[in-house]
Amino acid sequence: MDLALAALLIGTLMSFVWIGLRAAADKGTLDDYITARNSQSALTLTLSFVASGLGAWILFVPPEIGAFVGPVGLAGYAFAAALPFLVLFWFGPAIRQRMPEGRSLAEYAEQRFGPLMRYWLTGLSLLYMLCFITAELTALSAIAGLTGKLPGHWVMGGVMVTTLFYTSWGGLRASMATDRLQGWLILGLILAVCISIAWTTQELHTPLSAPPSIPLLSGIGVALTLVIAVTAANLFHQGYWQRIWSAKDNRALKTGSLWAAIITMIIIAVVGSLGMLTVMLGKNPGQPPAPFFVLIGNTSPWLAAIVMVLATALVASSVDSLQNALASLLVTFQHQVGGTSIRQARWLTVLLMIPVFFIALEGFSVLRIFLVADLLCATAFIPVLFGLWKKMTPLSAIAGSIAGLLGAVVPGWIETGDWTAGLLLASFPNSTPTLGPFAGAILASAVTTFVLAYGSTSSERGQ
Numbered sequence: 001m002d003l004a005l006a007a008l009l010i011g012t013l014m015s016f017v018w019i020g021l022r023a024a025a026d027k028g029t030l031d032d033y034i035t036a037r038n039s040q041s042a043l044t045l046t047l048s049f050v051a052s053g054l055g056a057w058i059l060f061v062p063p064e065i066g067a068f069v070g071p072v073g074l075a076g077y078a079f080a081a082a083l084p085f086l087v088l089f090w091f092g093p094a095i096r097q098r099m100p101e102g103r104s105l106a107e108y109a110e111q112r113f114g115p116l117m118r119y120w121l122t123g124l125s126l127l128y129m130l131c132f133i134t135a136e137l138t139a140l141s142a143i144a145g146l147t148g149k150l151p152g153h154w155v156m157g158g159v160m161v162t163t164l165f166y167t168s169w170g171g172l173r174a175s176m177a178t179d180r181l182q183g184w185l186i187l188g189l190i191l192a193v194c195i196s197i198a199w200t201t202q203e204l205h206t207p208l209s210a211p212p213s214i215p216l217l218s219g220i221g222v223a224l225t226l227v228i229a230v231t232a233a234n235l236f237h238q239g240y241w242q243r244i245w246s247a248k249d250n251r252a253l254k255t256g257s258l259w260a261a262i263i264t265m266i267i268i269a270v271v272g273s274l275g276m277l278t279v280m281l282g283k284n285p286g287q288p289p290a291p292f293f294v295l296i297g298n299t300s301p302w303l304a305a306i307v308m309v310l311a312t313a314l315v316a317s318s319v320d321s322l323q324n325a326l327a328s329l330l331v332t333f334q335h336q337v338g339g340t341s342i343r344q345a346r347w348l349t350v351l352l353m354i355p356v357f358f359i360a361l362e363g364f365s366v367l368r369i370f371l372v373a374d375l376l377c378a379t380a381f382i383p384v385l386f387g388l389w390k391k392m393t394p395l396s397a398i399a400g401s402i403a404g405l406l407g408a409v410v411p412g413w414i415e416t417g418d419w420t421a422g423l424l425l426a427s428f429p430n431s432t433p434t435l436g437p438f439a440g441a442i443l444a445s446a447v448t449t450f451v452l453a454y455g456s457t458s459s460e461r462g463q
């Protein structure tokens with residue numbers, strides 16, 4: 001079985017390479033490498049958004065939320081996962097109109113707020129995307145261990161090298177070409193897994209207990225935390241910004257992002273409900289919690305193989321988009337500050353993957369990695385969105401971002417009376433989504449940004 005599974009995974013990865021290299025057969029300009037400008041249909045965008053946004057984390061985080069928080073928290077998480085695409089639906093056309101030749105969020109920030117804000121947002125985007133890749137590779141290694149079929153570090157390394165090969169060569173077109181296959185593959189495999197689990201559960205004739213739940217206010221707090229965290233972080237996903245400008249037109253962008261939101265919400269709700277089912281069947285979610293894998297633990301070997309292929313497709317689809325996004329961000333940044341080539345950006349991306357691989361080998365909590373990255377992004381979320389407001393100034397954006405950093409620490413500082421303890425709580429030591437740091441970051445950045453922007457406008461009127 002191990003050799004057969006290894007052959008299946010290798011064949012899956014090689015199909016991605018073949019499709020990616022075919023899409024890259026016609027070499028274009030630097031701009032085409034980064035944005036594939038005005039070329040992608042609504043269907044391609046839908047599949048690409050879904051494939052890029054989903055990753056192996058969906059086999060860990062939504063089931064854990066479902067198992068420990070219950071329906072309210074899971075509903076909040078499903079909405080949170082879909083909300084970034086709704087943000088693109090609402091604001092994407094306006095950004096395309098304001099910057100028809102744009103290529104990144106950082107460029108947009110520089111146009112509105114100057115070079116200092118561009119450097120800050122470039123750093124945040126790089127950090128977030130590197131954390132995302134680390135979490136994905138960590139999850140894949142853990143899945144290989146949980147299914148017990150293949151060495152995790154080999155699977156992890158194979159996916160990383162494979163995706164680097166075709167995305168560094170082919171750019172965004174290669175990533176989006178593979179997204180089409182990966183999107184359909186992910187949808188089909190998730191359906192197969194759910195049908196198999198439903199069939200197995202029915203055969204067991206095990207009575208179901210009530211679904212897990214926590215007090216309503218606590219559930220709402222977790223749901224609100226996840227909405228803020230996921231939405232803020234995905235604003236800094238350069239892969240999404242690339243796809244804004246890759247759309248044929250605004251209609252394709254709006255249709256693609258709307259359907260991506262709907263499909264993502266359904267997938268998160270369905271996969272998360274499997275975590276609830278684990279508890280309702282009386283199973284222990286495990287320590288560390290992995291209710292999805294506890295649920296499939298005693299099923300047939302072929303289901304474990306399907307899950308392994310699903311995990312590989314999930315990781316490849318998100319990691320290849322992020323690797324290309326890193327190259328894109330480095331190209332646009334270096335082109336602005338000193339000039340670079342596609343070749344240099346490719347090698348920079350390869351070099352960045354080296355520490356990511358070794359950090360992923362440590363097996364840190366996937367949820368904690370995401371939460372820390374999400375919180376950093378939340379500090380600048382409001383200042384960036386307010387950039388569409390004509391009264392915004394560079395000072396208000398920069399000061400708002402700094403205030404967001406301080407605000408993330410304040411709730412824990414007030415609670416413990418010690419700023420170092422507040423800093424520790426803002427790193428989520430128990431890998432638990434807590435509202436305090438996110439609420440502090442959002443409120444502090446929003447108030448500071450609004451007051452300074454409005455005050456600046458009022459003083460200009462007074463003059």
